[in-house]
Amino acid sequence: MGIGLPFLNSKPLTLTFKIPINGFSRFFEELKNGRVMATKCRGCGKLYFPPVAECGECFSSGMDWVELDGEGEVEAFTHVVVRPESFKRNPPYTLVVARLKEGVKVFAKLSNVDLAEVRVGMKVKLKTKIVGDEAIYEFTPV
Numbered sequence: 201m202g203i204g205l206p207f208l209n210s211k212p213l214t215l216t217f218k219i220p221i222n223g224f225s226r227f228f229e230e231l232k233n234g235r236v237m238a239t240k241c242r243g244c245g246k247l248y249f250p251p252v253a254e255c256g257e258c259f260s261s262g263m264d265w266v267e268l269d270g271e272g273e274v275e276a277f278t279h280v281v282v283r284p285e286s287f288k289r290n291p292p293y294t295l296v297v298a299r300l301k302e303g304v305k306v307f308a309k310l311s312n313v314d315l316a317e318v319r320v321g322m323k324v325k326l327k328t329k330i331v332g333d334e335a336i337y338e339f340t341p342v
């Protein structure tokens with residue numbers, strides 16, 4: 201069929217994908233209950249945060265949910281002044297990467313602290329918080 205030939209447009213096609221959240225809905229449920237969860241491989245014991253369904257070390261898909269205590273130490277931080285559109289109404293905020301005592305690194309906002317007090321090595325704790333109808337996690341100083 202050549203481009204110059206007469207043609208009709210078909211009805212628009214809509215593709216809908218079913219994206220499985222089954223494996224991770226537990227994470228969000230537990231967050232609402234005040235618990236931050238990781239997954240731990242039954243095969244080799246590696247701990248994952250954010251949770252994963254399959255182990256990248258031994259390729260096992262046997263994972264257990266484990267609650268993180270949330271205590272950790274800041275390894276890196278940045279202060280965000282130029283915010284994305286969706287955060288424009290919020291004041292500038294600080295983001296940190298902290299290594300938890302369980303060994304995993306967590307990237308999250310650090311609240312309830314002045315920027316001048318933030319240090320690498322600072323002790324922080326992961327807390328959950330309900331914002332609107334969503335549960336989130338963030339760090340606060342210990």
Ligand SMILES: [Zn+2]
Binds near residue numbers: 245246259
């Ligand atoms: Zn494994």
